[in-house]
Amino acid sequence: MSGIVIATIVVGIIGLLIGIALVFVGKKFAVEVDPKEVAVRECLPGNNCGACGFAGCDAVAAAIAKGEAHVNACPVGGQSMVDKISEIMGMKSLTAVKKVAFVKCAGDCEHTSQKCNYVGIKDCRAAALSGISVWQCDSGCYGYGSCVTACTQDAIHVVNGVAVVDRAKCIGCGQCVKACPKGLIELIREDKKIAVRCANTDKGPAVKKVCSAGCIGCKLCTKQCENEAITVDDNIAHIDYDKCTGCGKCAEKCPVKIIRTLG
Numbered sequence: 001m002s003g004i005v006i007a008t009i010v011v012g013i014i015g016l017l018i019g020i021a022l023v024f025v026g027k028k029f030a031v032e033v034d035p036k037e038v039a040v041r042e043c044l045p046g047n048n049c050g051a052c053g054f055a056g057c058d059a060v061a062a063a064i065a066k067g068e069a070h071v072n073a074c075p076v077g078g079q080s081m082v083d084k085i086s087e088i089m090g091m092k093s094l095t096a097v098k099k100v101a102f103v104k105c106a107g108d109c110e111h112t113s114q115k116c117n118y119v120g121i122k123d124c125r126a127a128a129l130s131g132i133s134v135w136q137c138d139s140g141c142y143g144y145g146s147c148v149t150a151c152t153q154d155a156i157h158v159v160n161g162v163a164v165v166d167r168a169k170c171i172g173c174g175q176c177v178k179a180c181p182k183g184l185i186e187l188i189r190e191d192k193k194i195a196v197r198c199a200n201t202d203k204g205p206a207v208k209k210v211c212s213a214g215c216i217g218c219k220l221c222t223k224q225c226e227n228e229a230i231t232v233d234d235n236i237a238h239i240d241y242d243k244c245t246g247c248g249k250c251a252e253k254c255p256v257k258i259i260r261t262l263g
Helices: 002-028 034-043 057-065 081-090 125-128 146-150 175-179 203-209 220-224 249-253
Strands: 098-103 154-161 162-165 185-189 195-196 231-235 236-239 260-263
Touching: 002 249, 034 057, 034 081, 098 162, 125 146, 146 154, 175 185, 185 203, 195 236, 220 231, 220 249, 249 260
Parallel strands: none
Antiparallel strands: 098 185, 154 162, 195 260, 231 236
């Protein structure tokens, strides 16, 4: 009986010593957290979507608190979030910059065609891993909806073989961007209304053979822009959104109507 009591006392003492040691180590090596970082993190939506360009909400909160990112770095939370973060940081509030997804492909079933039958898993990433080129245009949308599955807002759907974004529903989280194996989806500022719906970098004649809606690199668009906001590089038109005023002259002149005015 005395042996059991002694063992119990010994175990209790050891447990007490370990507890004291843990408390000491915890205080000794504790990492101090900036109260501003904690407050900013509480304002963020918690999507951890990466649309801000950082690893997640914790990372962008730390960057904002350190002054390494703007108070409107998160494109998802909206103006009220930016106002709260600005107040925490003791700064004048900035305008929230919302971004929406855009699919760089207009090659639907009316403009291109299949060159083989794909019978695998109906998922774009699975199709890409198979190494099979399903459509005549190797640069176009697979149309199997990996982006649709990734979207939590029901903001993207496959229509006539190509993914199409509902800008009214899109929150700019970037999940569809990550899901697309061809990198055909990008985030652009919601207030920018002009975009190039093509990603094929082949020369014009080659593009026309595989898709009637592809950019042919003719450069007529560049001659219309008074702000030098559109250039043709690697046989395809690119828009500099810092310069673009959304006048739409490039879209009007585009012979294949691949430069679109977004709704």
